[in-house]
Structures are given as C-alpha cells and as structure tokens.
Amino acid sequence: MQKYDVVVVGAGFAGLTFAKTLPSQYSVLLLESKRTVGENMNTTGLCTRTSVELLSRYIPLEDYGGNAITGISFTGPDFNGEILSRLPFTWLYSTDPGKILKSLAKVLPDNVGIRTGTAFLGCDFEPSREFPVEIRVRSSGCVERIQTRFIVGCDGVRSAVARESDLDQNRHYLACGEGVYPGQLLLPGAEKTVYHFWGVDDCPGYGGWVVPNSHNGQRVLQIGIANYHEYRYHDRRLKAFMNSLVERGAIRLDSWEPVLRHGGLIPIGGPLRQTMNDHALLLGDAAGMCGALIGDGIKPAIIAGKIGSRAVDRHLHGDRSALSNFRRDCNDEFGVFTYLYKQKVDRILFDRLIETNSLPLLFEVLSMRSESVLPSMYHLHHQSRSLVNMTFFLKATPTLLQMFWRLGVGESVLKGKEFLQNLAGAGRELMAAEES
Numbered sequence: 001m002q003k004y005d006v007v008v009v010g011a012g013f014a015g016l017t018f019a020k021t022l023p024s025q026y027s028v029l030l031l032e033s034k035r036t037v038g039e040n041m042n043t044t045g046l047c048t049r050t051s052v053e054l055l056s057r058y059i060p061l062e063d064y065g066g067n068a069i070t071g072i073s074f075t076g077p078d079f080n081g082e083i084l085s086r087l088p089f090t091w092l093y094s095t096d097p098g099k100i101l102k103s104l105a106k107v108l109p110d111n112v113g114i115r116t117g118t119a120f121l122g123c124d125f126e127p128s129r130e131f132p133v134e135i136r137v138r139s140s141g142c143v144e145r146i147q148t149r150f151i152v153g154c155d156g157v158r159s160a161v162a163r164e165s166d167l168d169q170n171r172h173y174l175a176c177g178e179g180v181y182p183g184q185l186l187l188p189g190a191e192k193t194v195y196h197f198w199g200v201d202d203c204p205g206y207g208g209w210v211v212p213n214s215h216n217g218q219r220v221l222q223i224g225i226a227n228y229h230e231y232r233y234h235d236r237r238l239k240a241f242m243n244s245l246v247e248r249g250a251i252r253l254d255s256w257e258p259v260l261r262h263g264g265l266i267p268i269g270g271p272l273r274q275t276m277n278d279h280a281l282l283l284g285d286a287a288g289m290c291g292a293l294i295g296d297g298i299k300p301a302i303i304a305g306k307i308g309s310r311a312v313d314r315h316l317h318g319d320r321s322a323l324s325n326f327r328r329d330c331n332d333e334f335g336v337f338t339y340l341y342k343q344k345v346d347r348i349l350f351d352r353l354i355e356t357n358s359l360p361l362l363f364e365v366l367s368m369r370s371e372s373v374l375p376s377m378y379h380l381h382h383q384s385r386s387l388v389n390m391t392f393f394l395k396a397t398p399t400l401l402q403m404f405w406r407l408g409v410g411e412s413v414l415k416g417k418e419f420l421q422n423l424a425g426a427g428r429e430l431m432a433a434e435e436s
C-alpha cells in the first residue's frame, strides 16, 4: 500500500496553495477528481489585490490575464437606482482562474505528486498506526487504498473529507450559474467596473452580476445569477436577466451562446466550527471560509492554504497547539476570520430583509453612503466594515426605523426575537474572532 506523510484532497486554490507552501521534507499526494487541474472551473475568478500579490510569489503575473477593476456598481431591486463606489487604485482583477490553477500545478515542488481523475471516497482512522489515516480512492473505475499521517480536505463546498472525518459540513448555500459571452458593456467606465444587480426577478438571496473580462484575446462578459439553493439554478432565469440588460441598453452581446459556462454552490453559513482533529484539517470552502454575503472565497482559500501548511508542518513536528492556532494566525496576518464573521452577520441581516421585502430600504440607506460601500463589502486591507455598522447613522434614522419595523415588531415578536438572537450569536463570534 502506498504511504504518504500528507494527502491533500482537491486541487483548487486552497489545495494547490497548501501543497506549494508545505515544507518539501514531506511526501505529499494531491488528489483531484477532475481529469485535469483547472478544468470546468466553478468560479467567476475575481481576485483581490492581496490574492494576486500572494499568488504572484509562485507564478508569473502575466499568466493571470483579465482586467484591472477599480469600481463596483450595485443596481437596486427591480433595476431601480445605482450605487457606484470607486477607489483610486486597482483592488480587484478579473482573471482566468483555470489558467491560474494550471500554472500553480506546474510549479509544485518534486515532493508533491498529483493524481488527477482520482476521487477521494472515504477514510478510516486508526490512531495507533504509524500512518493513522487509511484512504479509499477511485481511479479509472478501480478502488485502491492509501495510508497517510494527515489528511487535508480542500475538496470544496460539499467536502467528503469533512463528512468522513466527522467534522462540520456546510449546510447553507447559494446555487449559481454563469456564462461567458462575447460582448461589451455599454456603460461609462465599464471595463474597470464590476456590476451587481440586487433583487433580480426570481433570484432571492443574491441577484445577478456582469464582469468584463477577456478570453483568448476576445472581449467577453461574464454574466451570472445566484439564488438560495432551495430555488436551484435555472438557465431560463439567466436568460431573462440577460434580456433585461440588453433591453436597458447596459450590454451588447455578439452571441447568446456562451464560450464557457461556470456554476456551482457557494457556502453562505459562515466559517464552520469543528474543522480539525489530530489527523485532519479542512481548508477553504470545505471549512466554510467564503464571504457569506458576497460569496468571495478565493482569497480566504489561498490564505487558508498558506497558513494551513504552516500549521500542519508544526503539528507533524509535535506542536499540539499548532492546529488550534490556525484561525488566530489567519487573522493576525490577514484579518480573514474577522471579515468572514462580518459577512455572516451581514448575511443574517440580508436574509431577513429579503424575507420582509425590505431590500429597497437597505438600498436607500446605502445610497446615502455610496463611497463607503466598496470598502465595507469587500475585504480590503483589513479595513472592511460590516454592512450592519455601515447602515447606522443619523441621516438614515427614518428609513432605519421603517426597516426595523418590518424586520421585527411589525411581524411576530417571536420572529424578531429569533432574528436578534441570530444576530447576537454571530456578533459574539465576530467579537471572539477579533479578540483572538
């Protein structure tokens, strides 16, 4: 039976960064169920400056492709109103994520073996063995067994490693779909802006987006929608959204046939609690490390891979507190868990506003502070503020009162109480993350 010091499941952003940064004294096997790394990507690929800076330590910057973005635009429910927030520098890049992952796979050190087309099926733990984890994998229809000292679950939102290791699993998702279409945005400053559309018909929980990018030297638009998982993703909703954009003169499409399609689930329940034990660690989406409101998970996945490899190295050297310090270390260096908990609080607020048809009121409040929207929504240099604290200011009081009436008192006291309890719970987690 083959034996490795560490087996990593999933060659996405988290798994590849982990494998790249783990010290080379370990024998490492990286398992990927797809036939090749970076195929059929399930992401738009918007990367923040920090992601690009981190990745550019490993692969040449010109491999990223795409656009430099300085602004973000939010269009209100039913296409009413616009909040445009811009920064004097590039804070986001639209990229070719498949190409990034392929490039990362090429620069992995010799101690890392990659097996693509190989799916992790399950594992058993026997602490008394020298290699306590025995893994079952399927490759070309055959099942085989591999032993390892430690398994790292970077296998995404529906992590089989989490399930098999009795760790926490994601339970709340958005279902998303996106097509990449040759075409152009027809709005001023468009190529440097990403566009979000709240409250698109039939897409509760998120809405739609348009991202200008390039694909094989051609100008393209990435157009997508996301909604609560229970509503499933439907192609007809995407087409209806595209129709609205064309009718409003926001975009011109050279073809309605996408050159690429992306789709998948985004975890929106916030960071999971139980994500490690003596022989296993979850990273990235598998650990719920994705912005619960806006669904940005690339940067947390890269940071998790980088800090996670250091924690596993120390753990394998006998440091018993190395894994439990993982969150603190991620936070000290990148403020990532503070951001993720703020996003969780924002998601709770957002969900309740949707439930009570109050999104237009929130939009009204945010419009009064449009210049702060961008730093509040995205994780920018540790300065992100939460949507909740951004909405409280004097001028907004009448609108806020209306909003809270709808949120709690106006309905049943019970629902209001439940909402406040949720909010308080998320707030406590946020404070604990900030303290650590």
Ligand SMILES: Cc1cc2nc3c(=O)[nH]c(=O)nc-3n(C[C@H](O)[C@H](O)[C@H](O)COP(=O)(O)OP(=O)(O)OC[C@H]3O[C@@H](n4cnc5c(N)ncnc54)[C@H](O)[C@@H]3O)c2cc1C
Residues within 6 Å of the ligand: 009, 010, 011, 012, 013, 014, 015, 031, 032, 033, 034, 042, 043, 044, 045, 046, 047, 118, 119, 120, 121, 154, 155, 156, 157, 160, 176, 177, 178, 224, 262, 263, 264, 265, 266, 283, 284, 285, 286, 289, 290, 295, 296, 297, 298, 299, 301
């Ligand atoms: C439509 C969409 C658009 C998005 N857009 C953005 C964006 O623009 N910016 C952003 O920051 N975030 C975005 N996200 C979120 C972001 O893509 C993820 O948070 C991020 O990719 C998570 O990286 P990861 O490495 O943890 O997991 P993943 O990228 O999901 O990688 C997991 C890997 O594990 C493999 N795998 C799964 N199960 C097994 C198994 N049993 N055996 C072997 N291999 C397995 C998968 O094939 C995959 O390659 C988007 C998500 C979606 C769905």
